[in-house]
Amino acid sequence: TADKVKTADTHNGWQEAKASRQVSNQVVRLANIKRLLTSSWKQTPQRDRGLLPGNIKSQLQKACQTRIVDWRQILRRQFGLLARGQVESHARFNRRQPLRMDLPGKVTRLDPAVDIFVDNSGSVTDQEISQTLTTLEKMLKKTKLTASVYSFDAQVTAKQKLHDGKKLDFRRTGGGGTSFQCIFNYLHQHHLTKRNRIIIIIITDGWGEERINNYHYQNVYWLMMTKANQLSVKEPPGRVLEMRG
Template sequence: THNGWQESKTSQQISNQVVRLANIKQILNRSWRQTPQRDRGLLPGNVRSQLQKVQKTKIVDWRQVFRHQFGLIARGQVNSHARFNRRQPLRMDLPGKVTRLDPAIDIFVDNSGSVTDQEIVQTLTTLEKMLKKTKLTANVYSFDARVTTKQKLHDGKKLDFRRTGGGGTSFQCIFDYLHQHHLTKRNRIIIIITDGWGEERINNYHYQNVYWLMMTKANQLSVKEPPGRVLEMRG
């Protein structure tokens, strides 16, 4: 129906409409994938072109995305009673603002054999240079079926990357680790460097600021409806 398309919409109506449109796009995507190639010739040309537009994925420069995200974190501020409130410095009960200094970036590196050491080291070196400019640090983890090693990536320290584990890949262990260690969801960036081969369904515990940095094509990520964004490293 046309209900909900009036000029004066509430925020709830707008939100519901966005969800409906997203569901429609998902249905179209699924229908297009399930239509055999031989039957696609029966579709009118204009319908086929619209469906193909839905399938196209815009390739973006992953470096540019992370530079922007790191800059947002670096500018983030939190309340602190160790600093006077600038507007009312005589009010000792009012907190001031300080720049967030806690590590808010977690990088998880897949130990799968299809991801070469050289590719991983080059990627981590690029990320390290970005972090240096924004004066941020990051925790780097290795994972296969579980999260294994942990190192801190920051200016002045050489990252010693070595493969550990090497078993089957499980993306669920990443989100289990974040959840079990009570790591905050706010202002936290989660980067997963992987070839994409793992399980299809995961419980992300509402961690949404996730970037899947793919060594392969974006459509080769095994997780259905992954949280966050999927970026291609190559090309």
């Protein structure tokens, strides 16, 4: 009995839990430091940057660099998750790294859908639109998913189906100014719920309004014909991707 009491009173495992918390806190500290350095570097006037030592300047420039990712690879992965009946969600913990709150988990969804909205403003060329839709069509063909392709400028003007075995005959309609709000208004007004409408893809040059009401649609991918920082929407929902190459 004495041995059992002695075993129960030990603090085994406390050090491991403490070490895990320290690693997690260290990640948060490093992220905050990087954010502070990036903000300070952007606020430093150009004339004052020459007063910094060379090694410090190189480290600050390295911290401000944006990692370029392949938009095809990201969407291909999302389509694969849809084909398996899964989708990423921040409402669920990541099973492999549950302490990383920035990593989404996976949840099972039924009735998967892909909605593609194409900017019909005059600044987006027909060639760019055609190439992008052809690439998406090939990606969807491998996963055997169907998609709805919408045209929009100041409002959503047309709808077509994009699926395996059917050639998409996309034609520009409208061509006026761009309003991103009309996309989310359309989704909301037609009762296309967040549970069923899984992926929203917006192909655009990014020139529109600054503020939108996204009605809590978060699984949005902005495919930019220009630089990612040229998207006019402040704090856009989802992820902004550059279509370089």
